Amino acid sequence: MKFSIGKGSGDLRERMQEKQRAKRKSPGVTKRAKGSKSGRVVGALFFSLFxxxxxxxxxxxFARPAIKLLDAQxxxxxxxTVTSSDLESHSDSDGTTYKIKISFAYEYNGRRYTSDTYDFFSxxxxxxxxxxxxxxDDHPVGKQTTCYVNPKNPDVAVLHRGWSNNLWFGLIPLVFVLIGGGGMIAMLWGGSRGKSITQKATGTSRVGPRSEQEWLPAFARPDESDAVDGQIRSGKxxxxxxxxRWGGLLFVLLFMVIWDGVVAIALIKMLEDGVSANWGPLLFMIPFVLVGxxxxxxxxxxxxxxxxxxxRMRFDPRVIPLGSPLRVDWSIDGRAERFDRLTLxxxxxxxxxYTRGTDTITDEHVFFEHTLYDAEALDRRDPLAREGEAEMEFPANAMHSLDSDHNKIVWRIKVxxxxxxxxxxxxxxxxxxxPAGVTDGGPNVRGMF
Structure with missing residues (x-):
């Protein structure tokens, strides 16, 4: 199977070669992309606010009241003795909220104290x-009851040391912690992949196995232990x-459990008083419910x-020199007859x-697309329905893979x-x-540019 690649990729390769030639004219300089790194730093700072x-x-x-609650056990x-008991209300455009206000007097070690802490979430x-x-209503003024006193600080006492429904409201900020923490990890982890490209003053034609191949995807680079300098591994x-599939599912499940749990608890508490008393907060909750x-x-x-x-896809090899054939074979685990159509x-x-203000923008463009395999209505009686192979040749003027801070060229097979x-x-x-000759036995990477 032969094909030719569009002019756009050839122009892109010429631009990349010009950049490489310009770099070789300035020996002894180490360059590191700054724009994307600064964008990632700004992004990490933005998520750190959340x-x-x-x-x-x-x-x-949540955490502080929960610690006090556990300590109070x-x-x-x-x-x-209850000295005052009232329900304090606060009204605004979103509705009315309430807070328990109960004060009581107690004696501990012969001294008299007062407190207004019904529970640690009041x-x-x-x-x-x-x-x-x-x-x-259950704590009228004058009622004789029992409180629990902090022996290290008798000024602190509480009437109710059990769990409160308000505890679950304290989990709402956890959503922001997850969003902020996940965003910071994505920004900082993504930034760790950026590598510097060093041009040596000696002009030697021999390079280490990693120093001149940072432009390649990580899986195509030689290991530190490779015996041949500058050579890229090949083979099936x-x-x-x-x-x-599992990674995406586990992330969605974790997010869903936390998000839906917090939203459900908030809705239950609002509905306890009826829709008419909380129509404002209920309307506010609609977007959160839709996300859940x-x-x-x-x-x-x-x-x-x-x-x-x-x-299951097998490449022979996975690193393809320009002008060489791409050979793949595959097998299907499971009920292949379920497919109405399979395309590779x-x-x-x-x-x-690139950066735009404080934002880092990433644009994607598919510059080449070719159907390698297309089969419809796979027959369970056909042994080829579970496996197959295909081959195609890359022209010499195609654009090679690239993995840098600002630009990436990704070659892939979409199934x-x-x-x-x-x-x-x-x-x-x-x-x-x-580039042709970079794999085992060929010239080193420096000679390709």
């Missing part, structure tokens, strides 16, 4: 009139998809896709990152398996395209 604000509110609304009891004002009204290679429903649908979709057939498409993708009334198979398998 993380630290969420962590701060989470500490005051060992506090001694003391007789107490400082929060929230909806749920009926539940809070029942607490106030079984490749896994770039995205794991979307997470549930996505999780169900991903769970169903776990039972899909698995296409070779795709060349360019990613360009699409159409299953009627079921989630389709959508997997991607990356391979590398290199």
């Amino acid at each position: 993380f630290f604000v969420g962590a701060g509110f989470g500490w005051f609304m 060992d506090w001694p009891s003391a007789p107490a 400082f929060m004002s929230s909806s749920g009139y009926r539940g809070k009204r029942d607490v106030v 290679d079984t490749v896994t998809p770039t995205k794991s 429903i979307g997470c549930l649908i996505a999780a169900v979709y991903m769970v169903l896709s776990l039972s899909n057939p698995v296409v 498409t070779v795709e060349g993708l360019e990613r360009a990152s 699409r398996g159409e299953i009627p009334r079921w989630p389709d198979v959508r997997d991607e398998y990356e391979f590398a395209v290199v």
Whole structure:
């Protein structure tokens, strides 16, 4: 199977070669892309606001009260008398919230103290009139009851040391912690892949196995232990998809459990007093409910896709020199007859990152696309339905793979398996395209530019 590649990729390769020649004219200089790194730093700082604000509110609304609650389980009891009991309300455009205000007097070690702490979460004002009204009605002024005193600081005492429904409201900031923490990890982890490209003053034609091959995807670079300097490994290679089905599912499930749990608790407390009393907050919750429903649908979709057939792709080799054939074979684990159609498409993708103000923008452009294999209505009686092979040749003027801070050239095979009334198979398998002669036994990388 032969094909030719479009003019656009040839122009791109010429531009990259010009950049490489310009670099070789300036020996002894180490260059590192700054734009994308600064963009990642700004992005990490942006997400850190979510993380630290969420962590701060989470500490005051959940962690700190929960620690006090656990500590209070060992506090001694003391007789107490309720001195005031009231339900404080706060109204605004979003509705009305309520807070328990109960004060009591107690004696401990012969001294008299006062406190206004009903429980460790009563400082929060929230909806749920009926539940809070029942607490106030159950503690009328003059009632004799029991409180629990901090033996290390007798000025601190609490009437109720059990769990409170307000505890779950303290989990809401955890959503911001997850968003902020995940964003910071993505920004900082992504930035760790950026490598400097060093041009040596000696002008030697021999290079180390890694120093001049940072432009390649990581899987195509030689190991530190490779005996041949500057040579890239080749050979038959079984490749896994770039995205794991389980990885995406676990992330969605974790996010869904936290998000939907917090939203459900908030809705239950609002509905305790009826819709008419909390119509404002309920309207405010609609977008959060829709996000939760979307997470549930996505999780169900991903769970169903776990039972899909698995296409195992083998490259021979995975690193393809320009002008050489790309040979692949594959096998299907599972019920291959479920496919109505199976296609394998070779795709060349360019990613360009640049900064716009404080934002880092990434544009993608598919500059090449070629159908390698296309079969419809696979027959379970046909042994070829479970396996196959294909071959194509890359022209010498194609653009090689590239992995740098600002630009990436990604070559991959996209597998699409159409299953009627079921989630389709959508997997991607990356391979590398290199200048002719870079693989084992050929010239070193420096000679290619």
